[in-house]
Amino acid sequence: MAKNLGIYRCDACGYTLEVVEMGKEQLVCKGHSYALTCSKADAQVVCCGKPMELLEPNTVEASREKHLPVAEFGNDGKFVVKVGSILHPMTAEHLIQWITIVYGDCVQRVKLHDGKAPEANFHVGDANEIDLYGYCNLHGLWKATVKK
Template sequence: MANNLGIYRCSACGYSLEVIEMGKEQLVCGGSSYALTCLKADAQIQCCGKSMELLIPNTVEASVEKHLPVAEFIDNGKLLVKVGSTAHPMTQELTIQWIAIVHGDRVQRVNLEEAKAAEAVFYVGDADEVDLYAFCNLHGFWQAHVKR
């Protein structure tokens, strides 16, 4: 299985940041032997004066709008990715902002436009497994996996 996307998002302004290498969590300890405190530490990325949130992708549908990406391998090493088993609305108020895929050591992303279909075609060559991601402006980050 491919590596997951590390996406941080600012809850104040909506700025998003993709981490190329997630690195390893570190154990940071402080205090004396009697009052030793240890915490797991990871990146503390800030925007608008507060920590950005590491997005954890949803993998189970829970609303009327469908958000899980679905895909089909098509001719010439291409993969057609659509968001939802039924077409997701693409309005100013509710839209899929982007679709991304991860296969092997490659990441591809397509930014989408409102009023156009929530779908994109990617070149994956002979990849047998692909992780699919989508981001909805109201319902967040979604992930699915497809095998040939």
């Protein structure tokens, strides 16, 4: 079973960050005895002086530009991911910045560039269930899952 990918984004500058281990909620207590106050807390990721947003991936296509990653299993563990059943535009103003795959305990990412096709080649061995992620600079994070 694949792990969830924790991607944060700064609304001010557009910086994105992957959290490798999301961790668990912590119980934070202040004071002592009768003045003790406790609350549950998650770590807060901050950029440009503001908390970063944890992105929830879109999983349903809703625009004419296609964002959902699609993939094909090849021979010898080869795996090809493309973004969009109709390939997504790849201009400097509007592009897929990266494609990431997650399976088992493995994460692989390929950074993409404008003017190139929104696709990437991976090697996944004998994995049979893979989560695919694509990040569009205008429309955010997208996710699909494929099974062999």
